[in-house]
Amino acid sequence: MTGLAWLPRAIVLGLIAFAIFGPLANLALWAAAEQWYFPHKLPVVYGLKFWHQVFKPSSDAIVSLGNSVVIALLTVVVSLALAVPAGYALARLSLPLRGLIMLAFLLPQAFPSVAVYINVARIFYSFGLNGTIAGVVLVHAVHGLVFAVWIASAAFAAVDRDLELAARNIGAGPLRTFFTVTLPLAAPGIVASAIFVFLESLDEFTGTFFVGVPDVTTLPLLMFTASVAGNYQIAAITALILLVPSVGFMLFVERFLKADVLAKVGT
Amino acid sequence: MASSRLIGLLLVAPALLAVGALFVYPLGFSVATAFTTKEGILTLGNFYRAFELYSVDIGFTLVIVGASTLLCGLLAIAIGGYLTLGENPRAVAILKWLYRWPLFIPFVVAAQCMRTFIAKNGLMNNSLVSLGILEPIQTTSLLDWRGIVITFVWKQTPFVALLVAGAMASLDRSTIEAARNLGAGRLRILIEIVTPQVLPTLVVALILSFVTMMSVLSVPIMISGESPTMMTVDMAFRINAYGDYGTANALGVLSYLMTGAVAWIYLRRGIRQGGKP
Numbered sequence: 001m002t003g004l005a006w007l008p009r010a011i012v013l014g015l016i017a018f019a020i021f022g023p024l025a026n027l028a029l030w031a032a033a034e035q036w037y038f039p040h041k042l043p044v045v046y047g048l049k050f051w052h053q054v055f056k057p058s059s060d061a062i063v064s065l066g067n068s069v070v071i072a073l074l075t076v077v078v079s080l081a082l083a084v085p086a087g088y089a090l091a092r093l094s095l096p097l098r099g100l101i102m103l104a105f106l107l108p109q110a111f112p113s114v115a116v117y118i119n120v121a122r123i124f125y126s127f128g129l130n131g132t133i134a135g136v137v138l139v140h141a142v143h144g145l146v147f148a149v150w151i152a153s154a155a156f157a158a159v160d161r162d163l164e165l166a167a168r169n170i171g172a173g174p175l176r177t178f179f180t181v182t183l184p185l186a187a188p189g190i191v192a193s194a195i196f197v198f199l200e201s202l203d204e205f206t207g208t209f210f211v212g213v214p215d216v217t218t219l220p221l222l223m224f225t226a227s228v229a230g231n232y233q234i235a236a237i238t239a240l241i242l243l244v245p246s247v248g249f250m251l252f253v254e255r256f257l258k259a260d261v262l263a264k265v266g267t
Numbered sequence: 268m269a270s271s272r273l274i275g276l277l278l279v280a281p282a283l284l285a286v287g288a289l290f291v292y293p294l295g296f297s298v299a300t301a302f303t304t305k306e307g308i309l310t311l312g313n314f315y316r317a318f319e320l321y322s323v324d325i326g327f328t329l330v331i332v333g334a335s336t337l338l339c340g341l342l343a344i345a346i347g348g349y350l351t352l353g354e355n356p357r358a359v360a361i362l363k364w365l366y367r368w369p370l371f372i373p374f375v376v377a378a379q380c381m382r383t384f385i386a387k388n389g390l391m392n393n394s395l396v397s398l399g400i401l402e403p404i405q406t407t408s409l410l411d412w413r414g415i416v417i418t419f420v421w422k423q424t425p426f427v428a429l430l431v432a433g434a435m436a437s438l439d440r441s442t443i444e445a446a447r448n449l450g451a452g453r454l455r456i457l458i459e460i461v462t463p464q465v466l467p468t469l470v471v472a473l474i475l476s477f478v479t480m481m482s483v484l485s486v487p488i489m490i491s492g493e494s495p496t497m498m499t500v501d502m503a504f505r506i507n508a509y510g511d512y513g514t515a516n517a518l519g520v521l522s523y524l525m526t527g528a529v530a531w532i533y534l535r536r537g538i539r540q541g542g543k544p
Contacts, residue, residue: 006355009355009358013358013361013362013365016362016365016366017365018394019421020365020366020368020369020421021368022384022390022391022394023377023380023381023383023384023385023390023421024368024380025390026380026383026384026389026390027376027379027380027383029390030383038388039388041393041396041397081281082281082282082285083282085278085279085281085282086278086279086281086282086283088278089274089275089276089278089279090279093271093272093274093275093278094271094272094275095272095275095276095279096272096276101279101283104283104286105282105283105286107286107290107291107294108286108290109475109478109479110474110478110526110530111294111478111523111526111527112478112481112482112499112519112522112523112525112526113482114482114484114499114502114503114519114522115297115502115515115516115518115519115520115522115523116290116293116294116297116519117293118297118502118506118512118515118516118519119293119294119296119297119300119516120289120293122296122512123292123293123296138285138289139289141285141289142285142286142289142290145282145285145286149282199371202373203371203373203374203375203376205373205374205375205484205485206482206483206484206485206499209484209503210503210506220373220375220376220485223375223376223379224375224485224488224489227375227378227379227382227489228488228489232383235379236379236383239375239376239379239380242372242373242375242376243372243376245371246370246371246372246373246376247368247371247372249371250367250368250370250371
């Protein structure tokens with residue numbers, strides 16, 4: 001080992017760290033700043049004044065947070081109810097045109113969604129679904145469905161068939177085998193897809209922007225409004241609230257999504 | 268066999284119907300609106316207006332999203348390659364821990380981070396000035412199309428890298444070892460042996476990223492308010508300011524065509540592999 005061989009590696013890793021954490025650090029500084037103006041490189045006055053404003057009962061942020069969580073939970077329920085049977089059929093049963101069916105779930109991710117959401121909003125308007133939680137949930141559920149179906153299918157495909165056959169051999173019916181063998185073994189993958197869908201919904205902006213107006217405000221919409229209005233502290237604090245689940249899942253994603261399942265996604 | 272097929276179709280049907288009713292139908296509605304006047308007569312007028320008003324933005328959208336996709340791909344190969352072939356376990360572990368942070372960070376939040384970070388007096392320029400790398404007079408704001416590219420690459424690279432690194436990790440190590448024994452350098456192994464084998468995964472990840480970035484409305488609004496901007500902003504503007512569904516949907520159809528061309532690559536690959544996606 002020559003003396004300075006580690007230096008280029010350390011510099012590159014340092015630059016990557018700066019590129020990744022710099023923007024987050026700037027956000028954190030804004031969240032803790034009471035006053036920050038040019039030419040000061042760091043906030044002039046630190047404090048929690050804006051945190052009190054955001055977290056005071058029945059503030060816009062609390063209402064939006066509640067909306068966001070309710071919508072995300074309902075989205076998980078709707079998309080798992082659709083995805084678990086579909087994923088099982090795609091993994092285990094012989095389906096005609098299986099490849100095309102897999103691709104059909106990719107459609108909502110395969111077309112840019114802004115124009116589609118504009119038209120969803122137009123169609124929902126005639127059903128009275130615009131500006132309702134139900135309308136937003138439907139939009140979120142379909143957008144997240146590809147992850148739910150593909151991950152569920154990969155999770156079922158990764159379950160060892162011999163274990164199912166063993167259960168059948170000792171007399172368990174197909175339904176009992178599914179609920180006592182296949183589903184528990186596929187559960188980590190299904191949980192991963194549920195978390196995926198939950199986060200997708202929690203973070204979704206464009207669909208809510210068109211379909212949720214004017215009555216349903218979620219946290220991303222609130223953050224956007226605050227930011228565009230130049231209210232950087234409020235925007236930074238709401239952004240931090242959104243960061244907690246995102247970063248948490250990122251750190252633990254491999255617990256749920258094992259390599260054997262990951263390798264089967266989309267096949 | 269026939270009954271198993273029927274059960275299979277019944278299990279898939281609800282999910283397929285949801286996609287049909289809540290995505291395919293509005294998509295068709297969007298295409299139909301783009302080609303008709305308000306009175307329902309066939310026309311190309313909406314496209315003329317879209318080109319007349321927004322041809323610059325259409326070009327910009329392609330450049331921004333194309334450049335971002337390319338950069339994401341290159342960075343993802345570099346990250347995945349180092350994770351697979353890196354010889355210093357500590358550096359590999361640090362990189363593995365580092366690169367994924369933006370993975371699930373929403374675009375709105377990424378935009379808010381960047382909006383402050385790469386501004387003229389943002390933390391990036393302030394840090395460079397404090398370190399003596401830049402003079403205060405040399406600092407510029409990156410909050411224009413470059414800022415959109417930076418935000419997209421920052422947010423989307425971990426997604427591509429995660430899939431690519433996963434595919435690289437599940438490769439058969441024997442070809443890599445064989446090349447190494449023959450004296451091939453790591454860069455050469457990455458370019459000639461590892462990358463070709465993970466190309467299908469890379470292409471899928473990049474197409475998904477391309478479409479995702481084409482659909483983002485918040486980032487262009489928050490990073491670069493002024494023209495030229497991305498088509499998504501123009502669509503929202505036509506609707507919110509004028510209720511002009513014709514032009515907005517014409518722009519929408521153009522954005523479908525752009526991603527359609529990209530997705531065609533994916534489908535052709537699928538057909539070559541016997542219909543398996």
